[in-house]
Amino acid sequence: MKIEIPFPHQEVAQTRTLPGSFYADPEVFEAEKQDIFLKSWHYACPISALADNGAYVTIQILNQQVFLVRDQNDEIRGFFNVCPHRGHQLLEGSGQKRVITCPYHAWSYDLTGRLVAAREGGKSRTLVGSGICLKSVQVGTLASFVFVNLDATAEPFADYTAELARSINNVIPDLTDYKVRESVGYFGGDYDCNWKIAIDNYLECYHCETAHKSFCDMMDVKNSTFSLHDNFIYQFVPSGGKETNAAYSINLKEDALDGHFWFLFPNIIFSIFPGTKNFSVSWVDPVSAVSSLRKFVTMTPDGISKEREAARSRWGLEVLNEEDRQLCRSVQKGMVQRGFDMGYYLVDPRGNLSEDTVRHFHRIYLKWMFPVVSKV
Numbered sequence: 001m002k003i004e005i006p007f008p009h010q011e012v013a014q015t016r017t018l019p020g021s022f023y024a025d026p027e028v029f030e031a032e033k034q035d036i037f038l039k040s041w042h043y044a045c046p047i048s049a050l051a052d053n054g055a056y057v058t059i060q061i062l063n064q065q066v067f068l069v070r071d072q073n074d075e076i077r078g079f080f081n082v083c084p085h086r087g088h089q090l091l092e093g094s095g096q097k098r099v100i101t102c103p104y105h106a107w108s109y110d111l112t113g114r115l116v117a118a119r120e121g122g123k124s125r126t127l128v129g130s131g132i133c134l135k136s137v138q139v140g141t142l143a144s145f146v147f148v149n150l151d152a153t154a155e156p157f158a159d160y161t162a163e164l165a166r167s168i169n170n171v172i173p174d175l176t177d178y179k180v181r182e183s184v185g186y187f188g189g190d191y192d193c194n195w196k197i198a199i200d201n202y203l204e205c206y207h208c209e210t211a212h213k214s215f216c217d218m219m220d221v222k223n224s225t226f227s228l229h230d231n232f233i234y235q236f237v238p239s240g241g242k243e244t245n246a247a248y249s250i251n252l253k254e255d256a257l258d259g260h261f262w263f264l265f266p267n268i269i270f271s272i273f274p275g276t277k278n279f280s281v282s283w284v285d286p287v288s289a290v291s292s293l294r295k296f297v298t299m300t301p302d303g304i305s306k307e308r309e310a311a312r313s314r315w316g317l318e319v320l321n322e323e324d325r326q327l328c329r330s331v332q333k334g335m336v337q338r339g340f341d342m343g344y345y346l347v348d349p350r351g352n353l354s355e356d357t358v359r360h361f362h363r364i365y366l367k368w369m370f371p372v373v374s375k376v
């Protein structure tokens with residue numbers, strides 16, 4: 001599908017933002033599926049869901065069904081969840097299997113994806129051993145999280161995230177002691193907006209003083225910094241150092257104090273929030289041109305206070321997230337107004353108000369969507 005940029009290329013992601021139509025047009029959304037999301041990394045599940053040999057988890061990315069399984073040699077593998085025979089879905093939900101048998105005609109596959117049994121009659125014994133196997137997807141891990149990529153030719157996860165993983169490790173070297181907690185973290189909910197509006201909003205703290213009063217009371221946002229990298233953006237927001245503040249109470253001796261936020265293109269966010277020690281992955285699932293879903297999974301060390309962790313999560317969901325959802329909802333309406341064509345950036349390479357981060361996101365976006373134009 002050929003999408004045109006309806007404005008001079010020299011302006012887009014330079015002095016002006018992406019055009020409004022890019023945030024609302026179903027054709028642009030279709031192109032993004034093909035050029036970005038079917039080629040990019042997606043959160044799949046916590047590693048703990050694949051603890052034992054044969055444990056499997058099914059997931060869906062856009063309309064693509066995938067499953068992950070730990071094979072007999074302890075390797076985590078990922079496959080499209082579709083039978084090569086005639087296309088029936090192989091697995092549902094999660095569980096444990098030694099052999100995967102298709103419910104339709106009972107072809108069976110081992111945990112490396114090879115066809116190992118098929119009901120063949122008479123003289124036709126040609127299928128098993130003929131090389132028929134499930135089509136694999138790429139798998140990678142970071143901290144206790146598993147990620148998948150549907151594109152077999154995509155850069156391996158360890159390479160794509162090498163610099164990011166170093167940055168995270170510098171900030172939180174004891175992450176191996178953290179575990180994913182089922183009950184911790186929160187579902188950020190429906191965003192009535194294009195996925196890029198949620199990401200744009202996430203990436204700048206220019207709106208913090210106007211929209212996030214309690215966040216600003218807890219943090220020292222005026223001294224926040226950011227750094228731009230090839231495929232990620234790191235933002236640091238220092239603690240306000242207040243045990244009592246308008247968000248939730250902080251234990252200045254034991255808690256995580258500063259905010260650390262890593263955005264990995266296109267839609268994954270790793271973060272540390274002040275409060276009981278935590279490390280989260282969250283992401284903005286693109287649902288349609290005008291809607292998306294924000295989801296979170298959080299890791300914590302052993303022995304933290306469940307009540308205080310719940311208070312932190314509750315504030316995140318009911319206050320911060322809600323403030324952002326409302327902003328994003330209004331901006332979505334703005335994208336189709338005749339009075340709006342494309343926005344402006346407040347650019348300041350060092351300032352805490354800067355929207356350089358949003359511009360950087362747009363530049364990476366253009367590279368994926370318009371590789372030829374981006375080189376000019």
Ligand code: FES
Pocket residue numbers: 083084085086087088102103104105106107
């Ligand atoms: S579709 Fe799976 S065995 Fe026929």
Ligand SMILES: [Fe+2]
Pocket residue numbers: 201202207208211212323324
């Ligand atoms: Fe915000």
